Amino acid sequence: xxxxxxxxxxxxxxxxxxxxxxxxxxxxxxxxxxxxxxxxxxxxxxxxxxxxxxxxxxxxxxxxxxxxxxxxxxxxxxxxxxxxxxxxxxxxxxxxxxxxxxxxxxxxxxxxxxxxxxxxxxxxxxxxxxxxxxxxxxxxxxxxxxxxxxxxxxxxxxxxxxxxxxxxxxxxxxxxxxxxxxxxxxxxxxxxxxxxxxxxxxxxxxxxxxxxxxxxxxxxxx
Numbered sequence: 001x002x003x004x005x006x007x008x009x010x011x012x013x014x015x016x017x018x019x020x021x022x023x024x025x026x027x028x029x030x031x032x033x034x035x036x037x038x039x040x041x042x043x044x045x046x047x048x049x050x051x052x053x054x055x056x057x058x059x060x061x062x063x064x065x066x067x068x069x070x071x072x073x074x075x076x077x078x079x080x081x082x083x084x085x086x087x088x089x090x091x092x093x094x095x096x097x098x099x100x101x102x103x104x105x106x107x108x109x110x111x112x113x114x115x116x117x118x119x120x121x122x123x124x125x126x127x128x129x130x131x132x133x134x135x136x137x138x139x140x141x142x143x144x145x146x147x148x149x150x151x152x153x154x155x156x157x158x159x160x161x162x163x164x165x166x167x168x169x170x171x172x173x174x175x176x177x178x179x180x181x182x183x184x185x186x187x188x189x190x191x192x193x194x195x196x197x198x199x200x201x202x203x204x205x206x207x208x209x210x211x212x213x214x215x216x217x218x219x220x221x222x
Contacts, residue, residue: 003218008159012168015190031076049170051143092209109134145175
């Protein structure tokens with residue numbers, strides 16, 4: 001019996017499959033300050049997980065498509081690229097994905113990162129060969145917590161609502177999943193958020209390794 005209660009699983013990347021949330025926050029703070037926006041790491045960190053467009057509007061009251069918004073966003077990306085080689089996959093990321101592929105679960109990336117950044121993140125995490133399907137910023141208009149990216153990932157994978165789940169690490173992932181009508185599983189490895197903040201998830205686990213152990217136990221029981 002398959003211990004995984006889903007036919008399709010959508011995955012966030014940052015904080016879920018690679019420990020990158022702190023680096024994203026640091027890059028935003030530096031880019032914003034370079035453009036005269038004084039903010040703190042904590043102010044930005046609590047917004048990591050929603051789309052960068054929404055973060056920029058919330059922190060700086062700047063539209064991402066404006067000249068200033070494009071300049072801040074481009075600098076943020078440059079700073080983050082410099083931090084990328086220092087990042088590590090979250091515990092158990094590759095074993096979990098390998099297990100799910102062995103269980104014939106359809107795996108899809110669902111993230112507001114653009115396609116180039118997704119490729120770099122997956123390569124740094126050492127999992128680029130395990131998730132061939134993706135829905136990214138290039139595919140949608142609205143970012144998390146709006147459900148657009150979830151809908152796009154489901155269309156791309158021909159997924160059915162009742163058999164699909166999303167694995168993420170922030171309240172924004174959980175909200176996006178709920179608004180799309182699917183269940184979410186939350187991981188604590190993204191940091192910052194308490195279990196109370198992750199309410200609404202069907203389950204909360206420390207990291208991919210803990211989730212893998214849970215589903216393997218279901219296999220044995222079955």
